[in-house]
Amino acid sequence: MSSAQIEIQLIASLVAIACAIPGTFLVLRKMAMISDAISHSILPGLVVGFFITENLNSPLLIVLAALTGVITVVLVEQIQKTGLVKEDTAIGLVFPALFSIGVILIAKNANDVHLDVDAVLLGELAFTPFDRLLISGVDIGPKSLWIIGFILLITVALLFAFFKELKLSTFDAGLAATLGFSPAVIHYGLMTVSSITTVGAFEAVGAILVVALMIAPAATAYLLTTDLKKMLLLSIIFGVFSAISGYWLAHWLDASIAGSITTMLGVLFFVVYLFAPSKGVIAVMYREKQQKIEVSLLTFLLHLKNHTEESERHVNHLNEHINWQKVRSKTVLELAQKNNMIAINNHIVSLTKKGDEFTTLAIDYIMTNEDAQIEDMKDDFFLFRG
Amino acid sequence: MSKSKIAVQVDDLTVAYNYKPVLWDIDLEIPEGVLMAIVGPNGAGKSTLIKSILGILKPIAGSVSIYGQPYEKQRDLVAYVPQKGSVDWDFPTTALDVVMMGTYGSLGWIKRPGQKEKKAALEALEKVGMLPFKNRQISQLSGGQQQRIFLARALVQDASIYFMDEPFQGVDATTEIAIINILKALRKANKTVIVVHHDLQTVPEYFDWVTFLNVKKIATGPVKDIFNDDNLTKTYGINYKVSIQK
Numbered sequence: 001m002s003s004a005q006i007e008i009q010l011i012a013s014l015v016a017i018a019c020a021i022p023g024t025f026l027v028l029r030k031m032a033m034i035s036d037a038i039s040h041s042i043l044p045g046l047v048v049g050f051f052i053t054e055n056l057n058s059p060l061l062i063v064l065a066a067l068t069g070v071i072t073v074v075l076v077e078q079i080q081k082t083g084l085v086k087e088d089t090a091i092g093l094v095f096p097a098l099f100s101i102g103v104i105l106i107a108k109n110a111n112d113v114h115l116d117v118d119a120v121l122l123g124e125l126a127f128t129p130f131d132r133l134l135i136s137g138v139d140i141g142p143k144s145l146w147i148i149g150f151i152l153l154i155t156v157a158l159l160f161a162f163f164k165e166l167k168l169s170t171f172d173a174g175l176a177a178t179l180g181f182s183p184a185v186i187h188y189g190l191m192t193v194s195s196i197t198t199v200g201a202f203e204a205v206g207a208i209l210v211v212a213l214m215i216a217p218a219a220t221a222y223l224l225t226t227d228l229k230k231m232l233l234l235s236i237i238f239g240v241f242s243a244i245s246g247y248w249l250a251h252w253l254d255a256s257i258a259g260s261i262t263t264m265l266g267v268l269f270f271v272v273y274l275f276a277p278s279k280g281v282i283a284v285m286y287r288e289k290q291q292k293i294e295v296s297l298l299t300f301l302l303h304l305k306n307h308t309e310e311s312e313r314h315v316n317h318l319n320e321h322i323n324w325q326k327v328r329s330k331t332v333l334e335l336a337q338k339n340n341m342i343a344i345n346n347h348i349v350s351l352t353k354k355g356d357e358f359t360t361l362a363i364d365y366i367m368t369n370e371d372a373q374i375e376d377m378k379d380d381f382f383l384f385r386g
Numbered sequence: 387m388s389k390s391k392i393a394v395q396v397d398d399l400t401v402a403y404n405y406k407p408v409l410w411d412i413d414l415e416i417p418e419g420v421l422m423a424i425v426g427p428n429g430a431g432k433s434t435l436i437k438s439i440l441g442i443l444k445p446i447a448g449s450v451s452i453y454g455q456p457y458e459k460q461r462d463l464v465a466y467v468p469q470k471g472s473v474d475w476d477f478p479t480t481a482l483d484v485v486m487m488g489t490y491g492s493l494g495w496i497k498r499p500g501q502k503e504k505k506a507a508l509e510a511l512e513k514v515g516m517l518p519f520k521n522r523q524i525s526q527l528s529g530g531q532q533q534r535i536f537l538a539r540a541l542v543q544d545a546s547i548y549f550m551d552e553p554f555q556g557v558d559a560t561t562e563i564a565i566i567n568i569l570k571a572l573r574k575a576n577k578t579v580i581v582v583h584h585d586l587q588t589v590p591e592y593f594d595w596v597t598f599l600n601v602k603k604i605a606t607g608p609v610k611d612i613f614n615d616d617n618l619t620k621t622y623g624i625n626y627k628v629s630i631q632k
Contacts, residue, residue, distance in 0.1 A: 028477065083404070161496050168487050172473045175539075178440045178466045179491035180458075226478045226523035 004129040009247050011128055011145050012261060015201040016213050016239030018152040021159055022194040023214030024235045027222060028170050033088060034191075035214045037076065037095035038069040039198050039207040043102025043120060045069070046199070051109065057131075057143050062199045069195025070188065072098060123206030125257040144204045151200040155193055159232075166190065167228055209258040213239055216265035223276040238268055296324070296332045301341060301359045304351050315347045391453070393418040393547050393578040394439060399448035401431070401438050408434050410602045412448070416580060418546075420595035421573040423583040423609075427622055430600040432582040433469065436549045440466055452547065461491060465545035467536045469552050475525045481535050482520040485510055488542035510538040515564060530561030537565060547578045554585065566592050589613060 026035055045068030049061035072094055079090040102120075128144040140146075159166070165186055169176040173183040194214070201210045221234035246261030253260065274281050304313060311317065319329050333349075336342045341355030351359065396414040400407055409431040416422060424432045437443040439450050441457045452460035465488070488510070489503040511517045514534040519527060527535065533553055540548055548569075554562050569579050569592070583589065589596060589609060596613055598604035598621040605617045 028474075030474075164490055164493070164498060165495065167479070168490055171477045171479065171484070172468065172487070174437075174442055174468045174472055175466060175487065177442045178461070178464065180461050181490070181495070222478070226480070226525075228478050231478050 005247075005251075007129045007142050007145060008125055008257065009244050011142065011148060011204055012125060012243035012247055012257070013240045014145070014148045014152050015204055016217070016243040017236050018148055018155055018197045019201055019210060019213035020217045020235035020239040021155050021232065022190060022197055024218040024221070024228075024232050025166055025170055025190055026194065027215060027218040028228075029190075032215045032219075033091050034073060034076070035194060035198070036211045037072050037091045038191075038195050039202070039210045041072040041095040041098035041102075042066070042068045042195065042199055042202065043099050043207075044105060045102075046120075046202070047102050047105040047109075051105075057147065062147070062196065065199040065202075066192060066195040068098065069198060070191055073188075073191045119206070120202070121207050122256060123202070123204055123209060123258045125204050128204055148200050148204065151196055155197060158189070158193060162186070162189070205258050205261070209262050212262045212265050213242075216262075216269050217242070220265075220269045220272045223272050223279045238265075242268055293331065293335065296328060297335055298359070298362055300332050300336065301351065301355055302363065304342065304349060305356065305359050310348050313349045315344065315349060318349065391418045392416070393420075393453060394580070395451045395454075396435075396439065397449050397451075399435075399438060399445050399450065401434055401443060401445045407446075408601065409438065409445075412599075412603050414597065414603060414606055416578060416595070416597075416606075418578050419573060419576045421569055421579045421581070421593050422595035422597060423581055423589050423593040424597045424599055425583055425586060425589065425621065426599035426604075430621075432599055433551050435599065436466075436551055436580070436582060440464065440549060463546040465540035465543040465548045467540045467548070467550040467553055470529065470533055470536060470555060472551075475527075475532060477524065479524060480520065481516060481522050481524060481527065481531075482507055482511065484524060484535050485538045485542055488539040491543060506542050506544075507538070510542040511535075513541055514538045514568065528558075530557040533557050533561060534564065537568060541568070545577070548572060548580065550579070550581045552582050552584060554583070586618070 023035065026032055042065040045065035046061060049058065049064035052064075053060050055061070075094045076087065076090045079085060079093060080087045085093070129142050131143045132139050133141060133143045133146050165176070165181050168179070169181060169183045169186040176183045176186070197214075198210050201213070205213065217235040217238040218231070220238050221231045224234055225231050242261055242264040246264040247257055249255075249264060250257040250260035272280065275283075277283055300318075303318070307313060315333075319326065324332075333342075336355065337344070339354075340352055341358060342349050343352050344350075392415050394414070394416040396412055399409060399412040399414075401409040408429075412435065414435075424435065426432050434443060438445050439452075439457065441450075450457055452463060457464070482504075485507040486499050486503055489499050489506060493499060493503070508517065508520065511520055514537050516531060516534050516538060519531060524532065524535065533555075537550075537553065540550070550569075553565055557565070569581070572579050573594070581593070583593070590613060593609055595607070596609045597606040598612075598617050600621050600623075604621045605612045
């Protein structure tokens with residue numbers, strides 16, 4: 001690997017981490033689309049900043065662009081507050097308006113500079129190593145690396161300082177307010193960090209990938225864990241994994257790095273969406289099938305318990321009586337037998353002691369819904385796992 | 387309760403959504419140590435009243451004091467149980483963690499909860515009978531269990547005044563009895579408990595103080611004195627001739 005290759009991967013990874021952190025909270029706050037709005041509407045801020053400083057790496061540029069990001073959020077909220085349109089409509093109204101102002105400004109004034117709409121949308125990760133930061137003539141690395149590194153440092157510091165406040169206000173803004181943690185302060189803090197991160201990542205990876213890096217890793221992590229800290233950590237891991245594997249995919253396909261990273265994010269989400277242990281599509285399907293069998297088993301056992309007369313418990317009679325298909329009856333009969341819950345003598349089915357106890361317990365649980373009684377059955381039966 | 391202190395005082399409170407008043411000139415004194423129900427029809431402003439007292443909503447007129455001081459200075463004395471439906475129960479966190487959130491107020495900004503806070507949270511879980519579920523993800527709890535978690539979160543604040551917004555909404559009978567027993571124990575400890583309540587039948591059994599509300603305050607006082615057909619009719623607007631056992 002050349003040093004340029006290492007630098008690109010390093011920048012992509014830092015961008016991924018810086019995006020995953022606010023992204024996790026945006027996903028939990030059901031504000032994923034706000035990141036889309038911010039990423040587009042910071043354009044006029046960038047352009048105006050560029051006109052003033054004539055330098056694409058000026059801190060003023062970042063400040064102005066981040067400010068436009070926050071203004072976007074305020075505008076969306078103000079329009080929504082009128083009650084005339086819903087939030088998604090408000091988002092759809094605000095960011096194209098601001099973005100188009102940026103596009104017009106570029107077209108009118110900046111045709112001859114390195115600020116063009118393509119670069120804004122897709123980024124130029126491949127070129128980032130060429131733009132070096134020189135301090136008294138000494139090359140200390142790509143400028144993008146320093147910018148995103150600095151932003152990441154601030155984001156991580158804020159996360160550690162205000163993790164408790166972020167968690168509380170995201171979960172229960174009402175309680176946060178009564179305890180004296182102003183949800184508005186935390187909300188705008190998060191919006192400011194999201195805006196700054198977007199600006200910082202913008203030049204490297206472009207407006208579209210920024211959104212993907214904020215939302216996809218968090219959405220993927222959400223399917224795998226029930227712990228906020230683990231969700232943050234997984235988001236970061238998924239982001240970095242996609243950044244590096246995406247880079248090599250682009251290398252191999254000789255295609256856009258930004259596009260390849262986004263593709264990897266999509267692939268990763270899809271794989272987890274299918275195979276996640278408890279929330280994944282396959283796991284859910286399997287669980288539903290098991291539950292169906294278990295309900296059948298219980299129905300069958302209950303029938304046996306309710307009928308002491310032998311005629312009701314004859315194998316052939318059971319088929320027509322419970323009104324099941326032969327296959328299903330067979331599955332249930334075998335399952336019950338395998339678990340020593342029934343005994344068959346002369347084609348007459350009867351409950352064993354174990355079967356009888358199990359049925360009583362299960363019915364009891366279903367009637368009272370008292371969890372304590374069923375704890376030990378949960379390992380064997382999906383039905384009772386809530 | 388002889389000549390007790392005033393825990394919560396509301397003066398001339400008016401709250402409006404988009405200039406339409408939902409609470410109109412409310413004067414209310416809640417004495418210390420009562421277990422009070424706020425009753426009234428849908429849209430009467432019951433939740434709004436609580437939220438305004440707690441500073442979640444800004445009134446357009448009037449003032450609120452908690453033991454003679456504005457709410458901002460008395461946060462430590464107040465615990466709040468919001469409506470269960472006000473949060474996303476799919477949030478990635480456990481029962482214990484939600485209860486720990488009750489300790490955040492006393493910690494203030496930045497400081498993290500430690501062993502002391504964890505111990506308090508475990509005790510509160512024990513009180514509501516939810517200790518076996520401490521590590522359960524909150525979406526894996528039943529509605530009644532979620533409500534108990536919210537109650538534990540308020541208990542951990544060790545406050546003097548508890549505000550609860552419909553704690554009996556959608557809970558099973560066992561949980562309802564468990565909750566009311568805890569509320570009665572709080573009253574015994576001379577805490578003030580204010581509950582937005584829907585089930586008129588249980589008012590005389592559960593509460594000793596009641597406020598009738600329908601945009602305006604209709605009446606407030608001891609259940610045995612004012613919980614009658616007259617006030618019910620004034621509040622609910624229909625001829626309320628159910629004789630409720632007192």
